[in-house]
Structures are given as structure tokens and as C-alpha cells.
Amino acid sequence: MKIFVIDIDKCVGCHNCQIVCKDEHCDNNWMPYAQPQPDTGQFWMKVNEKERGQTPKVKVSYTPVLCQHCENAPCAAICPQNAFDRRDDGLLLVNPSKCDGCNICIDACPYGALFANDELKIAQKCTGCAHLLDDGWPEPRCVDACAHDALRFGEFEDFADELKDAEFLKPEEGTNPHVYYLNLPKRFIGGEVANLEIEEVIIGATVTLTNMATGVVLETTTDDFGDFWFKQIDAAEYCIDVAKEGYLPRHVQDFVSTVEKDLNVGTIALYPTA
Known part of the structure; x- marks a missing residue:
């Protein structure tokens, strides 16, 4: 056949x-x-x-x-x-x-x-x-x-x-x-992590993506441009957690939805611990 x-x-x-x-x-x-x-x-x-x-x-x-x-x-x-x-x-x-x-x-x-x-x-x-x-x-x-x-x-x-x-x-x-x-196209979420106080991107930050419905967790790190990507993910609502040594952790939930479209969440700011 x-x-x-x-x-x-x-x-x-x-x-x-x-x-x-x-x-x-x-x-x-x-x-x-x-x-x-x-x-x-x-x-x-x-x-x-x-x-x-x-x-x-x-x-x-x-x-x-x-x-x-x-x-x-x-x-x-x-x-x-x-x-x-x-x-x-x-x-x-x-x-x-x-x-x-x-x-x-x-x-x-x-x-x-x-x-x-x-x-x-x-x-x-x-x-x-x-x-x-x-x-x-x-x-x-x-x-x-x-x-x-x-x-x-x-x-x-x-x-x-x-x-x-x-x-x-x-x-x-x-x-x-x-x-x-x-590899039919599925949803993606992209964004960047930065220290806005000094206007610099943050390299190597850990970004965790959690599917709010299933609890499935994905993890990546920001690249040399402070960017992160989650590709080929399900269309769903997600929350994002960002962590980096020397910075306060950040939790983002109120706008992270790929139900209707792929999403650029923009810049997620982290603030130094001291």
C-alpha cells in the first residue's frame, strides 16, 4: 500500500x-x-x-x-x-x-x-x-x-x-x-527574561512551564539573548515560573494561554535579591 x-x-x-x-x-x-x-x-x-x-x-x-x-x-x-x-x-x-x-x-x-x-x-x-x-x-x-x-x-x-x-x-x-x-505545528510560547534595572537580559535563568489542566511540567533555560522557547506544546492554559541565582523568583499566570494562538509573553523582569 x-x-x-x-x-x-x-x-x-x-x-x-x-x-x-x-x-x-x-x-x-x-x-x-x-x-x-x-x-x-x-x-x-x-x-x-x-x-x-x-x-x-x-x-x-x-x-x-x-x-x-x-x-x-x-x-x-x-x-x-x-x-x-x-x-x-x-x-x-x-x-x-x-x-x-x-x-x-x-x-x-x-x-x-x-x-x-x-x-x-x-x-x-x-x-x-x-x-x-x-x-x-x-x-x-x-x-x-x-x-x-x-x-x-x-x-x-x-x-x-x-x-x-x-x-x-x-x-x-x-x-x-x-x-x-x-511534526505537525503545535503551539509555542516564547519570551525573554531581563533585569530591567540595569537593562540587561538574564542568561541561564530556569524557566518552568506548567500545564494548568494536566500538571505536566516542562523546563528550559534562557539563551545568550535572554530568550526562552517552549515549542510543540498542547493548546492549553499555562503558568510560568522563572528562577535565577541572585534574583527573586517570579511566577506568571494571568495571561499565559495558547488556547487560541501561539504566544509571545514578552519580557519577564527579575529583581536582584540584594
């Missing part, structure tokens, strides 16, 4: 995968696999970009999204023409010869990965470059073009050791996708 494995930590947002997908499918007729993709309006592979945090603690995450080739595909289940074909390798294709363009499958897809071609009166999506695979290619164009191994493609068994840490997009949908994600 073929699957995609996408490691978000390795994706730099170069958009190579998105570009070569357009190059492969726009104005190219790959029947019986797919009719040509329009020049505009469709992205069978799309890199979603999200800016997170607040200045100066800001990060940008990139998430490549394509058809998830779901085992329990709601688009296929709702299609009145039975226009979705499951290949032996697990890829799910829209058969252009069966599709009548009713487009009810488009709203059924929870990932926004199906598109209406009004000119051809068909629905379209990623084919996993099945035409290339059948011609001897080991992987689709998007995977071939990824310079950082953020996108990989192969047999499920080949990735078995890694998949224990993998996640699905929208797991609540229960679609059992064939696209597995590693």
Missing part, C-alpha cells in the same frame, strides 16, 4: 512541490488518469503558509496539503456515479470518463482537495501522478522535486518505524488517510 509521508520540520516553503504539480498537470491530458488541470483555480498540491506568534517571537509554518487518498473517503461514498476508482496501490482517482460534474463530492471532502472544472464538467484532484508511476517512476513529481526530503512516497511497510509518531490532518473525520504527517 503506497502512502505519502510529510515532515513539516523539513519543509522550508520553497513551493517546489506546488509548482511541479502545476507543470505536470496543467494543459497536459493524462487520460485515462486525468484531464488537464486548469492554469488557475486549482492546486492539487498546495503549501499552506501560516504566520504564528507576535513580534519579535514569530514563526512561519508550511504545511503541504494534497488529496489524502482516504481509505474511508467521503467524496467517493457520496458520488452517485461511482466515479472514484481505488487502485491496487491504494491511490484514489476520479475517473474522468465516469464523472458528470455534479460536484457534490467537493463539499464532502474535509480537506478542500477536490476542485470543479466547469469547462470540462468534471471534478478533479491529485492523482499521485499515477500515470508516471505506471510508466516506471518511483514517486510522484511533487516528491521528486522536494529538495529537503520533506515529502516522501513509498510502501507503508518502508515507513513503519516512523509512523508511530505520525499524525493525520483532521483525525476527527475518521477518513483513514494515506498521507501521514510528522
Whole structure:
């Protein structure tokens, strides 16, 4: 069974995968696999970009999204023409010869990965470059073009050791996708610790983060710039404790919430003991 494995930590947002997908499918007729993709309006592979945090603690995450080739595909289940074909390798294709363009499958897809071609009166999506695979290619164009191994493609068994840490997009949908994600972006908290009396950052301060709901405790130390980061944490409410020899300890609780967004808590001031 073929699957995609996408490691978000390795994706730099170069958009190579998105570009070569357009190059492969726009104005190219790959029947019986797919009719040509329009020049505009469709992205069978799309890199979603999200800016997170607040200045100066800001990060940008990139998430490549394509058809998830779901085992329990709601688009296929709702299609009145039975226009979705499951290949032996697990890829799910829209058969252009069966599709009548009713487009009810488009709203059924929870990932926004199906598109209406009004000119051809068909629905379209990623084919996993099945035409290339059948011609001897080991992987689709998007995977071939990824310079950082953020996108990989192969047999499920080949990735078995890694998949224990993998996640699905929208797991609540229960679609059992064939696209597995590693290191999907979770919340972060960042800030700095400083002695405001002398206007100097404090290096090596111990910063403790406690999840108010679960009691889970994480710990880090401030770097050479007085900065601290807690990355890939759950969306929750937290309290922060800061300690450094020669300073009074500090407890911060009233504004540390990542429920809605990633958070820069700004400067936490410590005061000397003497």
C-alpha cells in the first residue's frame, strides 16, 4: 500500500512541490488518469503558509496539503456515479470518463482537495501522478522535486518505524488517510527574561512551564539573548515560573494561554535579591 509521508520540520516553503504539480498537470491530458488541470483555480498540491506568534517571537509554518487518498473517503461514498476508482496501490482517482460534474463530492471532502472544472464538467484532484508511476517512476513529481526530503512516497511497510509518531490532518473525520504527517505545528510560547534595572537580559535563568489542566511540567533555560522557547506544546492554559541565582523568583499566570494562538509573553523582569 503506497502512502505519502510529510515532515513539516523539513519543509522550508520553497513551493517546489506546488509548482511541479502545476507543470505536470496543467494543459497536459493524462487520460485515462486525468484531464488537464486548469492554469488557475486549482492546486492539487498546495503549501499552506501560516504566520504564528507576535513580534519579535514569530514563526512561519508550511504545511503541504494534497488529496489524502482516504481509505474511508467521503467524496467517493457520496458520488452517485461511482466515479472514484481505488487502485491496487491504494491511490484514489476520479475517473474522468465516469464523472458528470455534479460536484457534490467537493463539499464532502474535509480537506478542500477536490476542485470543479466547469469547462470540462468534471471534478478533479491529485492523482499521485499515477500515470508516471505506471510508466516506471518511483514517486510522484511533487516528491521528486522536494529538495529537503520533506515529502516522501513509498510502501507503508518502508515507513513503519516512523509512523508511530505520525499524525493525520483532521483525525476527527475518521477518513483513514494515506498521507501521514510528522511534526505537525503545535503551539509555542516564547519570551525573554531581563533585569530591567540595569537593562540587561538574564542568561541561564530556569524557566518552568506548567500545564494548568494536566500538571505536566516542562523546563528550559534562557539563551545568550535572554530568550526562552517552549515549542510543540498542547493548546492549553499555562503558568510560568522563572528562577535565577541572585534574583527573586517570579511566577506568571494571568495571561499565559495558547488556547487560541501561539504566544509571545514578552519580557519577564527579575529583581536582584540584594
